[in-house]
């Protein structure tokens with residue numbers, strides 16, 4: 076049941092380039108390298124074809140692209156956030172059930188309560204994102220004269236920190252911190268979740284840390300690799316499907 | 317109007333661990349049993365198979381197997397002066413909503429709670445004096461002893477494929493096990509799991525300081541196994557996807573593997589999935605129940621299922637909610653201390669340290685649900701003198717890993733930025749090189765921690781949500797301080813490159829992030845109907861043909877995970893029904 080024949084992974088891997096819904100849209104044009112060649116060139120992801128957005132409007136897309144590239148800049152370790160598909164992950168998450176408030180209790184009355192009572196806004200994640208971006212851009216223009224995607228790197232850093240620390244107050248917007256927390260969480264989900272959701276392209280997030288992804292069995296490895304490096308060649312759901 | 321169905325002998329409400337056990341035992345006794353389960357019927361083959369089950373986003377972050385808070389949730393507050401607000405999405409705890417219940421996605425740590433818990437008030441009073449117990453700490457004896465439960469603990473451990481090492485076999489202390497555990501008649505069903513490197517390191521350090529580390533007993537089969545129902549378990553794959561996932565290898569002791577397939581074979585049994593029970597119906601005398609009302613959540617139709625006996629096995633919190641919406645038993649009032657339904661709700665506390673060892677390869681993605689070594693020197697060790705620290709109960713302290721997937725687990729030393737190049741470099745450097753030492757601490761019952769119905773918010777069925785009023789008290793704060801100190805001393809002795817120390821919790825309980833699904837109390841067991849909701853056989857003091865099974869009967873919470881005694885009490889109740897109640901239906905205990 077668990078022992079997948081060796082050859083299957085590679086075959087499945089080739090197949091995966093056109094599977095996986097949202098991810099496929101962005102990677103269909105990708106030339107698929109054999110896994111070994113891939114492992115040698117972790118930082119050279121194929122530039123994505125124009126992705127197309129399902130939820131974000133142009134202003135929002137510009138904000139998200141700037142944010143993911145700032146939080147995850149390109150360097151020797153990984154490509155930048157857009158090349159990793161983080162903007163696509165976020166767009167698809169906001170367009171889908173989660174963004175629309177699936178599983179959230181959305182009945183009033185609405186009160187803020189105390190922090191220990193958790194999230195109490197009458198906004199779905201998609202609404203929080205949309206209103207948060209609009210309010211953040213207003214604030215950026217006020218402070219720096221330009222929207223978030225047009226400010227300098229240093230200004231962007233300063234602004235994100237202020238958001239995180241609750242030092243920015245949105246006028247007529249949702250609490251800045253609630254917006255930041257959701258935005259940050261989605262960046263990390265895109266980077267470290269399975270590539271079938273559109274982010275973590277070429278499993279670069281997993282390669283960064285040496286996470287093997289969808290492994291089947293570690294019963295022997297748990298002894299064999301005790302305090303030893305495990306091969307860094309992650310497999311995603313699409314590779315195994 | 318609800319459509320009235322044909323009467324059956326027994327209705328089981330919720331088909332997780334306790335529902336599975338009661339269904340098996342009562343169909344074996346020849347009774348016609350219908351199980352009503354709000355969730356769908358998922359199987360390993362179709363739903364927990366590779367590769368789809370290895371999906372952190374779906375199962376950990378988006379709660380695929382768990383209660384849908386859009387339909388039903390709780391309101392929460394820390395004290396009675398606050399206004400409770402709804403938990404708008406899951407966080408602190410994650411009750412299941414599929415056939416198999418939370419038992420599908422639990423980790424499997426399986427403990428035997430000892431007389432130190434079951435006789436908590438009498439043992440502490442005897443040793444430390446009556447005054448040692450604070451006035452608002454409403455702890456009480458449970459009405460059952462370890463010796464009585466011992467055979468049922470064993471039955472549950474065998475059903476659930478628990479791997480471990482005995483520390484006390486019939487009074488003889490065993491090398492490698494927990495020397496502080498209560499005497500066991502027999503070894504565990506299976507030998508302990510393979511130790512991972514972090515557990516080895518913790519074990520050595522703890523030993524070095526004079527403590528008594530042992531492998532955490534866990535319902536993760538260390539090798540292939542067949543239980544008493546003929547259920548076949550594969551060996552644990554150390555896949556690292558345990559907690560919050562169904563097990564692809566059928567190596568985790570889960571009801572949908574261990575027991576439900578055997579029940580399904582019985583002609584006496586019927587499962588109705590997607591059936592949400594809203595309340596239990598009482599007869600005019602108020603001394604008997606006549607069945608339950610439920611809604612088919614796929615069609616919205618309402619049904620009345622008449623039954624000779626009703627058994628609530630819907631998980632601790634849901635059991636209490638159903639008792640409250642059914643109006644059975646007097647709701648608890650913290651102002652007067654009177655009433656029993658909702659009383660003594662408890663949770664757990666904890667703290668942890670992260671240790672960074674440059675150059676190590678812990679491979680945090682390779683582990684079983686129970687790959688931790690643990691010390692009980694400050695927990696079940698009754699010789700440990702609590703009066704020096706001024707608390708009651710204890711904390712078990714462990715090192716190792718259990719389900720550390722990268723959306724949620726990417727440790728970096730303090731002071732590392734949260735994004736950017738430096739963050740990325742630190743994440744790459746330390747992911748493999750960090751381990752944790754955790755404490756799980758007991759919570760003693762308190763007069764002001766309780767459950768009742770919310771005055772404002774309602775669920776999808778138009779019923780009031782349950783309201784949870786809970787916070788940590790001085791006892792937990794003192795215990796947390798002590799546990800943090802023990803953890804930090806062990807951590808320092810290991811000479812890590814960096815180390816983020818454990819800090820005792822002082823802030824209020826919060827509804828985020830995840831802490832544990834170890835919610836207890838609310839319909840506690842006991843010897844007196846004035847101070848408990850059910851008797852020692854988990855039978856309602858009010859309605860003799862109603863049994864309420866789950867951690868809701870715990871009179872307080874220990875530092876251990878709850879399912880060992882939850883399972884044992886389910887078997888104990890089944891025995892009482894089969895051997896006493898069926899012969900002579902009525903109150904089993906006359907108080």
Ligand SMILES: Cc1cc2nc3c(=O)[nH]c(=O)nc-3n(C[C@H](O)[C@H](O)[C@H](O)COP(=O)(O)OP(=O)(O)OC[C@H]3O[C@@H](n4cnc5c(N)ncnc54)[C@H](O)[C@@H]3O)c2cc1C
Nearest residue numbers: 330332333334354417418419423424425593630833877879
């Ligand atoms: C992430 C996680 C990790 C855990 N790890 C551990 C561990 O390591 N060790 C340990 O001891 N415990 C652990 N637990 C707790 C353990 O899962 C529970 O103690 C155990 O499953 C309780 O059994 P139960 O029968 O009371 O409830 P469950 O197994 O949850 O079953 C209850 C069932 O009732 C159904 N139900 C609820 N309400 C209704 C209704 N109104 N109508 C119809 N059906 C209903 C539910 O859908 C569910 O299927 C963990 C829990 C979680 C969530």
